[in-house]
Amino acid sequence: MRRKAMSLLIGALVASATIAGAGVAGATPDHTRVPVRYDLSGSGVASYITYQSQNGQAHATNAPLPWSIQLAGSMTNAASPSSYSLSAQSAGPGALTCTITVNGKVVSENTATGNPARVLCETHGPK
16 A cells, blocks of 8 residues: 555656646747837948848848838747848948847947948847
């Protein structure tokens, strides 16, 4: 009888540990929806702009500057932004500045000059 009770106790402990651990081991990231804003400033025209959207890569061509777009994005585990990128090339000489803002916080900013200027802003989600 004592042996049977011990077996039941061990079985219950193993089952409890398995159920308790399932939330951690099988956890999936919380993809909280947040606003993502891409901004590009400079003078003149950007001959091309490429940026990440929820549906993949999107493009704009011959866009007057300044240029911006706001999309719905996500934060992983409610703390880290997912991966976002914005790249652009000017139509002539000058400077371009790109900015990525996620949930009101600037997460990437960069400036480049040249003829043409080429700029890249990017974030990398958690690994």
